Amino acid sequence: MKILVVEDEKELAENIRAYLSRSDMICEAAFDFAEAQDKLLSFEYDIVLLDIMLPDGNGLHLLRLLKQLQPETGVLIVSAKNALDDKVKGLELGADDYLTKPFHLPELNARLNAIFRRRKFQGHKMLEFGDLHVNTDTHDVLVKGQPLVLTVKEYELLLFFISNKNRPLTKQIIAEHLWGDHVDFLDSFDFVYQHIKNLRKKITAAGGADYIKTIYGLGYKFSED
Amino acid sequence: MNLIAKTTLLYLFVASLVFGAGGVVAYVLVQQEVQKETDFALYDNMLQLTEELADSIPLYILKRGKVDIYDLGSEVRDTFYQFSDTLAPHPYREGQMEPFRKISAVQLVNGRYYKISITDVIIETDDIYDVVVKIMLRLFIILGLAMIVFSFIITRLLFRPFQKTLSQIRAFRLKESDPLRLPNTSTKEFRQLHVFLEEMTAKAKRDYLAMKEFSENASHEIQTPLAIAQGKLELLMETPNLSDEQLQLTEAIQQSIARLSKLGKALLLLTKIDNQEFSPQKPIDFSQIGQSCLDNFSELADLKGLRMHVQIEPNVLLAVNPVLADVLVSNLLKNAIRYNEPNGWIELELNQYHLLVRNPGKEPSVPTERLFDRFQKSQPTYGSLGLGLAIVKKIAEASGMKVNYIFNSGIHQLQVVFPSAKA
Numbered sequence: 101m102k103i104l105v106v107e108d109e110k111e112l113a114e115n116i117r118a119y120l121s122r123s124d125m126i127c128e129a130a131f132d133f134a135e136a137q138d139k140l141l142s143f144e145y146d147i148v149l150l151d152i153m154l155p156d157g158n159g160l161h162l163l164r165l166l167k168q169l170q171p172e173t174g175v176l177i178v179s180a181k182n183a184l185d186d187k188v189k190g191l192e193l194g195a196d197d198y199l200t201k202p203f204h205l206p207e208l209n210a211r212l213n214a215i216f217r218r219r220k221f222q223g224h225k226m227l228e229f230g231d232l233h234v235n236t237d238t239h240d241v242l243v244k245g246q247p248l249v250l251t252v253k254e255y256e257l258l259l260f261f262i263s264n265k266n267r268p269l270t271k272q273i274i275a276e277h278l279w280g281d282h283v284d285f286l287d288s289f290d291f292v293y294q295h296i297k298n299l300r301k302k303i304t305a306a307g308g309a310d311y312i313k314t315i316y317g318l319g320y321k322f323s324e325d
Numbered sequence: 326m327n328l329i330a331k332t333t334l335l336y337l338f339v340a341s342l343v344f345g346a347g348g349v350v351a352y353v354l355v356q357q358e359v360q361k362e363t364d365f366a367l368y369d370n371m372l373q374l375t376e377e378l379a380d381s382i383p384l385y386i387l388k389r390g391k392v393d394i395y396d397l398g399s400e401v402r403d404t405f406y407q408f409s410d411t412l413a414p415h416p417y418r419e420g421q422m423e424p425f426r427k428i429s430a431v432q433l434v435n436g437r438y439y440k441i442s443i444t445d446v447i448i449e450t451d452d453i454y455d456v457v458v459k460i461m462l463r464l465f466i467i468l469g470l471a472m473i474v475f476s477f478i479i480t481r482l483l484f485r486p487f488q489k490t491l492s493q494i495r496a497f498r499l500k501e502s503d504p505l506r507l508p509n510t511s512t513k514e515f516r517q518l519h520v521f522l523e524e525m526t527a528k529a530k531r532d533y534l535a536m537k538e539f540s541e542n543a544s545h546e547i548q549t550p551l552a553i554a555q556g557k558l559e560l561l562m563e564t565p566n567l568s569d570e571q572l573q574l575t576e577a578i579q580q581s582i583a584r585l586s587k588l589g590k591a592l593l594l595l596t597k598i599d600n601q602e603f604s605p606q607k608p609i610d611f612s613q614i615g616q617s618c619l620d621n622f623s624e625l626a627d628l629k630g631l632r633m634h635v636q637i638e639p640n641v642l643l644a645v646n647p648v649l650a651d652v653l654v655s656n657l658l659k660n661a662i663r664y665n666e667p668n669g670w671i672e673l674e675l676n677q678y679h680l681l682v683r684n685p686g687k688e689p690s691v692p693t694e695r696l697f698d699r700f701q702k703s704q705p706t707y708g709s710l711g712l713g714l715a716i717v718k719k720i721a722e723a724s725g726m727k728v729n730y731i732f733n734s735g736i737h738q739l740q741v742v743f744p745s746a747k748a
């Protein structure tokens with residue numbers, strides 16, 4: 101997956117680049133409108149991560165340009181503003197998703213994966229992890245070929261885990277992925293725990309291995325070992 | 326009572342004192358003058374009589390109505406004269422006594438002594454008093470009328486620019502962009518006032534804008550470094566072979582950063598509501614917003630084992646900004662879930678009149694009227710920012726709603742009263 105990060109905050113762009121490079125993504129960064137324009141004219145990307153508040157030009161202009169140059173490329177808009185206007189405008193102009201700063205890097209990773217699945221496989225992507233098979237189009241989950249019945253949140257949780265496999269995920273990151281701003285930390289940790297407990301129970305009951313590893317005092321990690 | 330009316334009344338009060346004192350002075354002066362003139366006339370008469378006596382005019386001729394002369398012979402006596410007041414019958418009115426002025430004298434004329442007395446009517450003090458009072462009263466009435474006319478003219482002409490200024494100041498809003506422009510006037514004091522007011526309001530506006538910009542920028546700018554720090558920590562977390570302790574420390578730092586970030590966002594929201602950046606909108610379906618918030622939270626309530634009793638009347642239309650409406654309902658539900666009892670319940674009622682949320686819980690440790698202040702937490706929990714109800718209140722104020730809270734026999738009740746649909 102080839103990604104262009106358009107972000108004027110160099111440290112932030114570096115964080116994203118470093119994080120995404122650890123999985124199988126090729127990540128480039130552009131720090132302003134002109135640089136981003138150059139890159140878009142010269143190379144093709146799968147997804148562009150776009151900060152719409154650029155110092156030398158509105159990111160929404162860049163989005164229009166991108167849609168002309170590379171209509172196949174997915175766009176994830178990032179904004180520090182929690183402004184509904186920008187979100188609506190961005191989505192109208194063809195952005196795939198919207199993320200508000202500050203965001204968690206695993207969250208970004210999960211969103212990018214989702215966009216990639218939708219764009220490249222028209223949603224028909226089978227995610228595989230150990231004994232698990234997930235059809236992201238029909239939301240069907242199979243454990244060793246046997247269907248697994250999950251609630252919406254449990255499905256979201258599983259997908260989030262698979263997108264961020266082998267990475268430590270704090271309860272906070274998981275809670276914010278599942279409920280956004282609707283939860284505050286203390287309660288939400290219990291809620292995360294309940295969902296994880298149920299998901300783990302369902303997978304192991306269907307004969308799958310226990311992929312959800314607890315990291316004491318931190319959170320969880322989804323891995324095969 | 327306005328300034329002019331007060332001035333007029335005060336002026337008239339002082340005038341009445343002055344007129345009173347003036348009356349007394351006038352009375353005394355007139356009385357003294359009258360007496361002096363009477364005495365002078367009497368003395369003149371006396372001299373004339375003495376001369377006539379010296380001219381040997383017989384006594385019976387000289388003894389007229391008001392004159393008494395007695396021949397006292399040639400025995401040596403003191404000669405003198407003296408004035409006195411006396412009462413005598415009224416010359417025309419029978420049986421009525423009247424005050425008279427009398428001069429009595431013993432004079433030596435051609436070697437003989439005569440006792441002479443002359444009386445004359447003097448003007449009565451009553452009459453003087455009456456006249457003085459009459460004059461003063463009329464003057465006072467004329468003055469009063471003049472003052473009323475004068476104050477009317479002052480109000481109408483001189484104070485018109487002042488009235489205009491007042492109404493403009495009343496219409497002045499710090500949050501609006503128009504500067505205060507006051508009309509020109511030829512009155513120096515008003516000109517000074519206008520200059521002062523214009524400078525003051527312009528400064529207040531500048532300060533307000535600067536403050537507004539600052540608080541928005543501050544809560545905004547804070548998010549970028551927080552995002553960077555958070556990202557670095559997430560990268561750090563992925564470093565292989567971190568000890569449990571190191572991971573726990575990272576997690577603790579992350580929680581604090583997330584908290585700081587939420588705090589910044591909440592303050593930014595409060596500032597934005599304060600700055601009226603959420604314009605009031607066309608009526609929206611509040612029932613729909615309530616329902617969707619409920620859907621978001623029903624799972625969380627479920628996880629906490631709370632039963633929901635919901636009564637939402639459909640098609641409750643309210644002119645509220647949809648973002649704010651969502652935040653309002655979400656915050657109330659969040660509180661109802663957080664400050665609930667294990668296996669408790671939440672009651673939500675939404676209709677044209679109000680939004681009512683009830684749930685059992687512990688009594689808040691903060692006085693109920695202070696619960697809506699910023700950073701007041703009813704129970705010290707680390708997860709709460711203490712801004713939820715402050716935001717609820719701000720949104721309600723900005724949207725013309727009223728919020729009230731009651732804690733009664735173990736039940737929290739929060740009511741948001743909507744502005745009446747008809748009004």
